[in-house]
Amino acid sequence: MKKLQENPSSALYPNPVMLVSSSHKRKESIITLAWGGTCSSSPPTVGIAIRKNRFSYDLIANSKEFVVNIPTTEMLEEVELCGTKSGLDIDKWKECKFTKKKSTVVKTPFIQECPVSMECKLKQIVELGTHDLFLGEVVALHLNEEWKQEKYPNMLTYTRGVYCKSEKI
Template sequence: MSRTNFKPGTLLNPLPVVMAAVDDGEGGANIITIAWTGIVNSNPPMTYISVKPERYSYELLKKAGNFTINLVTQELAKAADYCGVRSGKNVDKWADTGLEPEASVMIPSPGIKQSPLILECEIKEIKKYPSHHMFVAEIINVSVADDIVDEKGKICLEDAGLVSYCHGEYLGISKRSLGRFGFSVMKPKTRKRLNREKRAKRKRK
């Protein structure tokens, strides 16, 4: 395989697309769209969002000490894009997009009602880098829409129609599975059982 070298850049792709909501301390909240986010620890569950200090949400995050991460579906892609290119200092993103705030269980910052999965996050530290500051937070509650939870209580994120961000484009995530975690070493008996369960799930739909 031939290759071309480029100067160092932020080309790790694809990335998740999320909308973070943060309490503004005045009875409202702002939404900021984030692609620079991920998981940094499993026990306790820890996440982060990286935000430029000049962004309107930056000071809100510092004051609030908490935020929600709201996963984005294909239906929410336009709203997410708007929330990423407009400042809450100048516009009401809730009104402009039709997104609705939903009270969180553990923190003041609301979730977004239309999101299939909401992570309630409590900021633990802020790591400062030249262009972005990383808000490292503990996930203290997870709220999931009932329509992506099956009868066994399993979260079926593959049915949510989620979106990824890849080199400037929003891409819908395909439901076509290439295999589940551990499939390379899975025993034939286990593979057959999982295939039966998958076929049964399709029939129920």
């Protein structure tokens, strides 16, 4: 099998697709992210990588919290909207017709329609380069019971510009 020698890249195969909700004072947004993942089991910690120019960047840096919501393949339209429009210009909650659910620990609401939502408290921002890494401790976890019983169907992943559907084997 021929191996291609490509330029070094941090893209994994695949990356998880996340809808990260954030808020600070009266401002709020939902950003689509594919750069990030699991970091530590105890304390439960996730990492998300955000460019400095995103509206969500300052919301999270100032409020010191965020919520990672995991969308399904049925939510591709909303994922695209939250990944191409800025919360500075539009109300993404309204545009996506998402239901705001009150979080239990943080102030930012989570997305009712997503099967998983992880409330996170910001522990650290690691300045890296194009993106900075936000490390968040998961302080509350909301999971759809049915979705868990069905063993996590319809998960959306992203591999170098291509959306994929993950399947259990």
